[in-house]
Amino acid sequence: MNLYLFPRPRHRTVTIELGGLRHQLPAECHPTGPLVGRMVTAPAFHAQSLFGECLVPVAMPLHRPTARTDPRLIVVDDLSEEWA
Secondary structure, three states: OOHHHOOOOEEEEEEEEEOOEEEEEEEEEOOOOOOOOOEEEOOOEOOEEOOEEOOOOEOOEEOOOOOOOOHHHOEEEOOOOEEO
């Protein structure tokens, strides 16, 4: 299988506000593969688990908002496309 035949993720920049701070992060929009239709940010967030806060930054997967998506969760990328 030739992996060069599959489109590579498209690079974008997304602005996300958390805790009153805005973060501009690189992200990748996936046109094919298991993450098709999703945007995945660079690892920059500290997740909470049953054991407390994660010590290493994690990526945040985003998807297209639906009519039921809370507007406070919608972010916009550098191409003015909405993600949640």
